[in-house]
Amino acid sequence: MTFQLIAERLGQEKFLARSLHRDYRYVPGAVTDPGALVSFDTLNGLIATHRLEVPRLRLSAGGEMVPQHRYAVPVTTRRHTIWQRTHPAELHQRLAEGASLVIDSIDELHEPVAGLAQHLESWLRTHVQVNAYASWSAREGFGTHWDDHDVIVVQVEGSKHWRIFGPTRIAPMHHDTSQPEPPPEQPIADLVLEPGDVLYLPRGWWHAVAADQGVRSLHLTCGLTPHTGADLLGWLSEMLRATEQVRADLPLHAGSDAQHAYIRSLREHLVAALEEPGLLERFATARDAEDLGRLRPALPHLDGVPADPDLCVRLTTGRARLTSAADGEGAVVVRFTAAGQEVDFAPSVEPLLRRLLGGGWASLAELAAAAELTVADAAMVVGELVDAQAATVRGGLW
Incomplete structure (x- = not known):
């Protein structure tokens, strides 16, 4: 498939050692046929045949969500359920006014994009969610912002102007103790992505994106789920439940000496666990094993797989x-x-x-x-x- 060169063009092991989580990486022409992944016809088909509602399908303009009633109409089914059907004429009008169109998790809806996501997951050992973004004007749909996850961007059609400002807080999280400082006035990189170009951006890096010179643009953003020290400690706490020391009640009503002794013992348990050889590899393996991927039925085969060589x-x-x-x-x-x-x-x-x-x-x-x-x-x-x-x-x- 067209996407299987992405890991190679980004640098494989060199990318993992030098760029991942550290610095942006721009690779022109990394994907030879990006239209094989997704197209505007794909978007038309998904909108027409799926009941896509906010936040699965949404519009954004100037960093604000466009109210759904401005491009969709309520429909009551004969079973008395209500859903919001996208109104093509209103949708066209909002997009012409400068809104950007987003389809979340398009990897769950479109087979070629699912293949791209699984390719990246196999390489990077993390869950990948792919969103599709389409725009028709030079207006920034999301303003200057940062994401709480790394992204790999694949430009599919048209061109996209990216201004990259770098981070003002290293590795910010979705639920964080404070917000990053505002970005500097001048970008550290000013790029125009053309079809087939790939851009990697670590989480926390401020950026602003707009269709270049108002020409229509379609790109995919692959969001990489982060694995942080907080995740490791949470996983480790579950593992330590096997020990009596961790399961024991906290000595909240004991004297200070007993409380200090408990904390000292708990710290020893935690330090011993953190010093176990291969801990990070065991954590990564456990996370891989838990990942359900994109579950898909195998109908009509309910009682085993037939011995059909073409299956x-x-x-x-x-x-x-x-x-x-x-x-x-x-x-x-x-x-x-x-x-x-x-x-x-x-x-x-x-x-x-x-x-x-x-x-x-x-x-x-x-x-x-x-x-x-x-x-x-x-x-x-x-x-x-x-x-x-x-x-x-x-x-x-x-």
Whole structure:
């Protein structure tokens, strides 16, 4: 797919070591065919066929949300429910006046963008939400602002003018103790993104965005969920519930000596846990295992996956993991962890699983050939993954 060069063009390991969470990165022409990801026809189809309401579909102008009644009308169904249907003429008028159109989590609605998100999740080991932004004027839809998550931007159509000011508070959070200071008057970078260009921006970096010279623009913003020290401590506190010391009642009514002794003991427990080798890797692995991805049914296959060589399979999450483990009898197995589930397989199945970890759709025939299995055996393996919500299928090759 067109997006699979993004990690390479951003710099792979060099990007992780030098840019991620540290500095912006601009790569012209990183995506060769951005229109394969999304288009204005895609937006038209999603708006026409889905009941997209605020905040899933919203308009913004000058940093303020446009009231929904200015571009949608209430519709009462025969079951007496009410929803807001987008009114095309009013929508066009608001956009012509300078509003920007946003579709949140378009990765949950459009298959190619889901593939982009899973590709980034597999590389960066974090959940990715992709929003689509469209604008038709040089008016800034969101004003000068910062985000509480890193972003990777893919310019799809038209051009977008980005003014980047840098951070005034390092790594601000959604729920923070204070707000960043205002940005400086002059930007540190002044860029115009053209179709296929990619921009990475760490969280907390002030920026202002507008369609360049009023030409229509469409871009995707991939938001990367941050993993902070607060997240690590929260996860660690759950792990420490296994210890009697952490489960014990606080000595709120004891004397000062007893309270000091308790705090000292608790601190020792926490320090010992923080000093365990491989703690961050265990945290990352646990977060990967919990990620449900984009769950998708495998209809009409309710009782297993048929041995159809043309049936196609893909994982529902980009953060699945494959490790060697021992089963209850001490035999070595290949353990597949994804979507909150663990499934053990014979080592001979590993090539099939690694093909799925590579991303995208694969036919049962391709998976069977990768592991030198019969199509029927490959279907049984896939069936276990489908039962674990870690994979889905679709009929035939596209």
